[in-house]
Amino acid sequence: MQKIRLIMTSVLLATVMLSANSCKDENNTTNFNHDTEIGTIVDVDSELFLQGTTVTVVDCTLSDGTNTTCYQIIASTPTDHEMGPWCPDNISDDAEAGGIWIENGEVYDVDGAFIANMANFYSDDTWLMYDENGDVYVTNTETDCINAANPNVGEDYKNYCVECIPDYITELTRTWLIPTTPVKLTSYEYFAGMGPNSSGPLVRGIAFNGVEFSASAPVDNILSAYTLAPFDDAGGHINVHQGYHYHAATGKSAQISQEDGHAPMIGYAIDGHGIFAQLNEDSTEPDDLDACRGHYDDTRGYHYHVDAPGSNNFINCLYGAYIY
Incomplete structure (x- = not known):
C-alpha cells in the first residue's frame, strides 16, 4: 500500500482551511500558514491497516460538502486475534x-x-x-x-x-469509506439516532484489522x-x-504505542481522526476531552480516546466530516 504522509504543524484550528502559501518540508510534512494560528492535521496512514484488509483510494464527498479522496477499506474478520469464545458450555467452566x-x-x-x-x-x-x-x-x-x-x-x-x-x-465482507485527510468541523455531529435531529453515521470507526467499532x-x-x-x-x-x-475496546486488537507516554492508537474514527485507547501509559485518562471524547496535541492533531470497556460506548460524537 502507498505510504501516506503525516501532516504536522503546531496548534489546532477550529476550521481547517488550506492557505495558498502552504508548502512541504524535507520531512514530508505540510505546513499550513494562517493569519494567526497553525494547526496539525494528520493524514490517515493506510499502511497501518493489517494484512487481510484491502485499501484503495476513491473520490468522495464528505458530509460538509468537501470533495476529496477517501480510503475504501474492505475487510471481513480480524487477523490479529482469535474470535470467541462467547458462551461457556457448563456452569463448572472457568x-x-x-x-x-x-x-x-x-x-x-x-x-x-x-x-x-x-x-x-x-x-x-x-x-x-x-x-x-x-x-x-x-x-x-x-x-x-x-x-x-x-x-x-x-x-x-x-x-x-x-x-x-x-x-x-x-462469505461476508464489509466496506468502509474514511477521508484520506480528516476535515475538522466547527461543531460536532451526533451519531445516527443519538441526539436531536441526528443524521450522522451508525459506525464509530474502524480498527487496524478492519473490524468495526460499533454503536x-x-x-x-x-x-x-x-x-x-x-x-x-x-x-x-x-x-x-x-x-x-x-462493542468495547479491551486492548486485544492491534495498537500502536506512542513514544511520549500517550495512550496507544487503536484505529480511526469514521471521520478519519485517530482513535486511541482510553488511558495513557500512566493509567490516567486525559482531563481535557471534549463532548465527543476528543482533544488535540501537536503530535497527533485532533483525535479521540475511547470510553471505558464497560461503558458500551466508544466515542460520543464526531468533530470531523464523514461519508454519508
Missing part, C-alpha cells in the same frame, strides 16, 4: 471458556459461575440458563443464531446464551428477552448481517 459482559460500567467474565448466578445478579428468578446437568443452553446453529438475535425473539430462545460463530460469516449494543433488548449475547475478550461478537464487530 473464564477461558466464555467471553465478557458489561453491566453498569463494569466488565464481567462470562464463566460458568456467572451463568449460574444470573438470577441473583439481575434479581430475577426467571433467569435459568442451564439444565439439571449444569449444561448451558447455547444457540448451536446459524438459524438459532439469527432467530435469537432478532429483537422480537420469542419464548423458544428464552434463557439462551447467544453465540454466533465465524463459520456463519465466511452501543442493545443490551436492554437482549436482557428483556432473557437472552445473553456475550462479547469475546476482545470486546466483539457476531451477527450474520453485521459480521464480527466490537
